[in-house]
Amino acid sequence: MAELATSQHDELASAESRSWHLHHRRKITLWGIAFVLPTIIFFAVFKYGPMLWAIELSFHSYDMISAPRYVGLDNYRALIADPIFRSTLFNTLIYISCTTTLLTVIGLMLALAINTGIPGARHCMTAMFLSNLMPVIAVCLVWRILLHPYGVVNQLLQHVGFGRIDWLTSEWTAMPSIIMVTVWRFAPYFMVVFLAALLALPDDYYEAAEIDGAGPIRRFFHITLPLLMPTIFFVVVVSALLCARVFLYPYLITGGGPGNATRVLSMLIYETGFSYLKMGQAAAISVVLFAIMLVFTSLQITLFTRSERIYF
Amino acid sequence: MAVIDETDWTPPPPSLRRYLPTLRRLIGLLLLIVLTAMFLLPIVWMLMMSFQAGEKMFQLRTEWIPTVWHFENYPNALSRAPFAQYFLNSGIVSVVVMITNVVFCTLAGYGLAKFRFPGSSVLLLLILSTMMLPLEVTLVPTFLVVHKFDWINTYQGIVAPLLIDAFGIFLMRQSMISIPKDFIEAARIDGAGELRILLQIILPQCLPALSVLAIFSFRDSWDQFLWPLTVVSVDELRTFPLGLVQFGEDYGNPPTEQMVIAVLATIPVFLLFAILQRSVNKGFGLSGLK
Numbered sequence: 001m002a003e004l005a006t007s008q009h010d011e012l013a014s015a016e017s018r019s020w021h022l023h024h025r026r027k028i029t030l031w032g033i034a035f036v037l038p039t040i041i042f043f044a045v046f047k048y049g050p051m052l053w054a055i056e057l058s059f060h061s062y063d064m065i066s067a068p069r070y071v072g073l074d075n076y077r078a079l080i081a082d083p084i085f086r087s088t089l090f091n092t093l094i095y096i097s098c099t100t101t102l103l104t105v106i107g108l109m110l111a112l113a114i115n116t117g118i119p120g121a122r123h124c125m126t127a128m129f130l131s132n133l134m135p136v137i138a139v140c141l142v143w144r145i146l147l148h149p150y151g152v153v154n155q156l157l158q159h160v161g162f163g164r165i166d167w168l169t170s171e172w173t174a175m176p177s178i179i180m181v182t183v184w185r186f187a188p189y190f191m192v193v194f195l196a197a198l199l200a201l202p203d204d205y206y207e208a209a210e211i212d213g214a215g216p217i218r219r220f221f222h223i224t225l226p227l228l229m230p231t232i233f234f235v236v237v238v239s240a241l242l243c244a245r246v247f248l249y250p251y252l253i254t255g256g257g258p259g260n261a262t263r264v265l266s267m268l269i270y271e272t273g274f275s276y277l278k279m280g281q282a283a284a285i286s287v288v289l290f291a292i293m294l295v296f297t298s299l300q301i302t303l304f305t306r307s308e309r310i311y312f
Numbered sequence: 313m314a315v316i317d318e319t320d321w322t323p324p325p326p327s328l329r330r331y332l333p334t335l336r337r338l339i340g341l342l343l344l345i346v347l348t349a350m351f352l353l354p355i356v357w358m359l360m361m362s363f364q365a366g367e368k369m370f371q372l373r374t375e376w377i378p379t380v381w382h383f384e385n386y387p388n389a390l391s392r393a394p395f396a397q398y399f400l401n402s403g404i405v406s407v408v409v410m411i412t413n414v415v416f417c418t419l420a421g422y423g424l425a426k427f428r429f430p431g432s433s434v435l436l437l438l439i440l441s442t443m444m445l446p447l448e449v450t451l452v453p454t455f456l457v458v459h460k461f462d463w464i465n466t467y468q469g470i471v472a473p474l475l476i477d478a479f480g481i482f483l484m485r486q487s488m489i490s491i492p493k494d495f496i497e498a499a500r501i502d503g504a505g506e507l508r509i510l511l512q513i514i515l516p517q518c519l520p521a522l523s524v525l526a527i528f529s530f531r532d533s534w535d536q537f538l539w540p541l542t543v544v545s546v547d548e549l550r551t552f553p554l555g556l557v558q559f560g561e562d563y564g565n566p567p568t569e570q571m572v573i574a575v576l577a578t579i580p581v582f583l584l585f586a587i588l589q590r591s592v593n594k595g596f597g598l599s600g601l602k
Binding site for chain 2: 053122279
């Protein structure tokens with residue numbers, strides 16, 4: 001059959017060429033799909049599948065031993081009634097907002113400091129970036145001891161006249177300590193993001209402003225900041241997504257304590273699911289955390305579809 | 313009354329004025345050094361404490377440079393727990409995850425950047441959206457999926473959910489999107505296969521992005537804690553973060569030896585960064601930096 005079809009095409013040279021072209025195009029499209037296919041399968045099995053399962057599971061009671069039992073909205077009702085969940089949700093939101101604000105401001109300030117053209121600034125940047133590469137577990141172990149009542153941080157503060165602060169064991173300083181460590185870890189990363197954006201800014205705006213006699217501060221607020229707005233928006237979204245999933249910093253540095261002062265949602269998911277084997281309840285917490293991340297992701301998608309630009 | 317006598321005013325000595333920009337630069341440099349120190353000192357502290365005597369770690373005045381260098385901390389720490397095994401496990405996991413990310417993110421990035429097929433733009437958004445589904449969120453069902461595959465307490469189980477990360481796909485897609493289509497068309501007319509076009513024409517132009525992807529995917533899997541904690545319960549399969557936390561909790565292990573393991577764990581990431589640094593800087597978009 002195929003041979004017959006081909007021979008018929010042979011009679012019409014132009015049609016043959018067109019059909020070859022079409023065939024060729026279709027083959028290329030198939031290659032494109034083939035390149036993406038492994039990723040589609042992977043994300044279906046390990047991202048979207050589990051998420052849908054989590055939503056389903058959140059309406060069930062499941063302990064991995066007996067079969068799941070439908071309980072309707074009971075898991076969510078239990079969460080709302082649970083003071084530990086409420087304070088954990090509150091902690092997570094506080095952590096996200098404070099860390100994101102600090103990371104954006106400090107990241108930008110560091111980038112501006114590097115971008116002054118001071119000789120050696122590039123090496124300083126490389127040195128700072130090391131904090132972003134150090135294994136998180138090493139970061140947490142080191143800072144846990146640095147923030148010890150007799151640790152290096154208090155020693156340095158005593159030089160400036162501060163008294164001893166129980167950073168990790170006092171309810172008021174535990175969360176700020178976790179936030180500080182996170183900022184130490186990620187500020188150099190966002191510094192690099194801002195620095196790349198600063199380097200890409202066109203020079204002529206600045207030359208024109210200088211001719212008009214605008215000082216460095218006016219130049220920053222009237223040229224740099226408006227031009228950086230997309231980058232700032234991007235940094236806020238990425239850092240919020242990063243902070244929403246935080247687990248290791250509070251888990252290793254304070255263990256969620258003192259009391260529940262630094263317990264965050266991901267820790268609660270782990271404990272509920274795997275220490276108490278309440279998988280349905282844990283899935284309900286997952287859905288809450290997912291909802292928080294959905295807000296920031298939709299912001300990110302809006303940003304992406306508007307500018308078609310993704311920063312690393 | 314007060315008539316300013318112009319002859320009274322003496323201009324500042326020219327030498328001082330000439331040095332003003334230099335002075336400003338010096339102050340800037342000093343500030344930069346202080347900032348850098350804030351990020352670098354904890355790392356230096358970790359290194360120094362790994363050579364320190366155990367009882368000197370919690371002193372009222374930290375001894376930054378050990379009076380006696382305890383090099384024996386290193387063999388001691390390694391012999392107290394099977395850290396060689398833990399590091400090997402972490403190495404296997406991280407190298408596998410790095411390779412799969414490099415391969416599949418390149419393929420998917422190319423497919424999304426240079427091919428149009430029905431649903432390709434929706435697919436792009438669906439992939440971008442997986443950034444809101446990190447393992448921390450899908451922990452319980454992902455565990456159940458891996459359980460269904462019967463991969464609990466296996467290497468496959470540790471590696472499986474980490475194989476491909478949306479971040480890498482976007483990184484690669486963005487670095488490929490600006491490559492002119494004519495290159496690809498010309499190669500096709502010359503009869504080059506699609507895979508050959510990707511390997512010989514596209515890939516050499518995105519090595520900087522590939523370096524960024526390599527170092528970030530290595531670091532992230534090297535750092536993985538929550539997932540191995542969930543999926544591994546036997547000692548032989550523990551990765552080093554699990555081993556190190558256990559080591560800290562076990563009674564009688566000096567904290568200086570925790571620092572030894574922390575230092576050893578830092579070396580591979582720093583080494584990879586040192587090897588790829590030039591390319592990574594380009595990938596970050598910092599090649600214009602003086």
